[in-house]
Amino acid sequence: MGGSKSKVRKLNPRTISELQKNVDVDFTREEIEEWFKEYQSSLRKGMNKLTMKEFEEVYNSVFDGDASAFVQQLFRSFDMDKDGYLDFKEFIVGLCVSGSDNLETKLQWAFKMYDIDGNGSISREEMSSMLKAIYRMVSTDMSNSKSDIKTIEELVSSFFKSFDENQDDAISQEEFVTGAKTMPIILHLLQCNPDAEDDGEQINNFDSLDITDKPSTSKSKTQQTNSNGKGKTTSKGSHDRGSAYKTK
Ligand SMILES: [Ca+2]
C-alpha cells in the first residue's frame, strides 16, 4: 500500500493550544489548522520547514510584479531565530503580527521591516529600498516608474524632515512610531493586498500615493497623536491578514 495519503500530517492539538497561548496569535483553532494545511502544502518535498524560496514563490504567484525583494524582508521579519527557515510557529506568529489589529504590535513589526540591517534605526536608504521593493511587487506597468520613484524619494525625505527629531539622519524606533501614526501610509504600504476587489486599503499603483497630508511643519500637531497612547486602529485591517499567502 503506502498510497499518497501518507503525506498528510496532522497538527498536534497541544501545538495548537501552545500557539493560542502566544500573545500574538489570535487565530481560532480552525484557522490554525487551515494555515497548517497551507503551510504543509507549500513545503518542498522532504522538508519540514519553509525556506525563502517557497515563501517567495507564493508571493510571486499572487503579485503581478516582482515580489522577491519584499519577500526577503518579510521572511527576515518572520524568522525569529534567524536560522533561515520558517517553522510553523514562526509562520503563524509572523502572519498574526504583520496583520495585527493592534497598532503597537503592527508598528513594532513595521519598524523591523524598514530596519533592514537590524541595527536599531532606519536610514534613508533602508526606507527607500523597502518602499521600492513594495513598488516592484505591486506594479505591473513600469512606464511611470520614474515619477513613482520620485514619489518614493519625496515620501522618504518628507518623513525624515518631519520625524527625525534629533536630526541624526536615522529614524529610531520612537521616531518611527510617532511618524507612522501621523503618516499612516508608511504602515499601509507594508500591508499591500493583492486581492484587488478587496476593499480600500491596498495600494495597486503609486499614483494613489498621497503624501500631501503630511504634517509639514508643526511639531505640536505630531505630539497630540502620541498622547492618547494606542491611537485608533485603522479601519478593519485584519481581515486581509496573510491574504498574499492564501493560495486558494
Ligand atoms: Ca527560523
Ligand SMILES: [Ca+2]
Ligand atoms: Ca538600520
